[in-house]
Amino acid sequence: MPRPRSLTPHQLATAALTVIDRDGLPGLSMRAVATELGIATMSLYRYVPDRQALERQVVDLVLGTVHTAPPPGEPWQRQLAQLLDRVRAAVAAHPGVVPLTVSHRHTSAAVQLWSEAVLRVLTAAGFTPRRRALALRALLAYLTGALQNEHLAPLSGEATTALADLPPEAYPLLSRTASEAARVPAAEEFHAGLDLLLTGLSAAPR
Known part of the structure; x- marks a missing residue:
């Protein structure tokens, strides 16, 4: 196969993302990406x-589109909600990258820039350094967990049906709650859970 003179990080990440979108994350390999680019596998190295x-380049490509300037004039809770919602929207177009947003959350430049934006909002809201650290970790944990629930193990469909079909005499609350959960849209679940977290951050000492 002909070898191009040079490839940019954007071209590499785009090819890898194409493989993930088409074949899923298990299909991602150096060979698959090289084939997508039309080069020999060893050339990719x-x-x-x-x-x-x-x-990591794939995560930066997907999350690099996230606008990290919070909406001006909004309460800090609304600013944080917007920042998390933008990540959710970016990932929705490429759900196969969800596990990568978790495994590369400490090394991705895009995640670092997003985290810096979150910390700016928390700082302006009067959070102390320790509380900022706790708040950021809580927000990241919620975001990554919610993305996994929505795209990898959705609490709907067969999973929710199985829970709803549990014997009510043994699991009266779980079966009833699962029946109700089946009617909750993913967006409502995400925003309602985030509201609960932000309410807790608002009530806690800063």
Whole structure:
């Protein structure tokens, strides 16, 4: 196969994302990406040392589209909600990358920029350094968990049906709650859970 003179990180990440969108995350390999680019597998190692580096570029590509300037003039809770909602929207177009947003949350430049934006909002709201650290971790944990629930293990469909069909004499609350949960749209679930978290952050000492 002909080898191009050079490939940009954007081209590499785009090719890897194409593979993930088409074949799922298990289909991502150096060989698959090289084939997508029309180069030999060994040629790909001229640009990235391993699959981990390639994964990180994919996360940066997807989340690099997230606007990190919070809406001006809004309460800090609304600003944080917007920042989380933008990540959810970006990932929705490429659900296969959800596990990568978790495994590369500490090394992705895009995640670092987003986290810096969150910390700016928390700082302006009067959070102390320790409370900022706790709040950021709580928000990240909620965001990554919600994304996994929505795209990898949705609490709807067969899973919710199985819970709703549990014997009510043994699981009266779980079966009833699962029946109700089946009627909750994903967006409502995400925003309602986030509201609960933000309410808790509002009530806690800063």
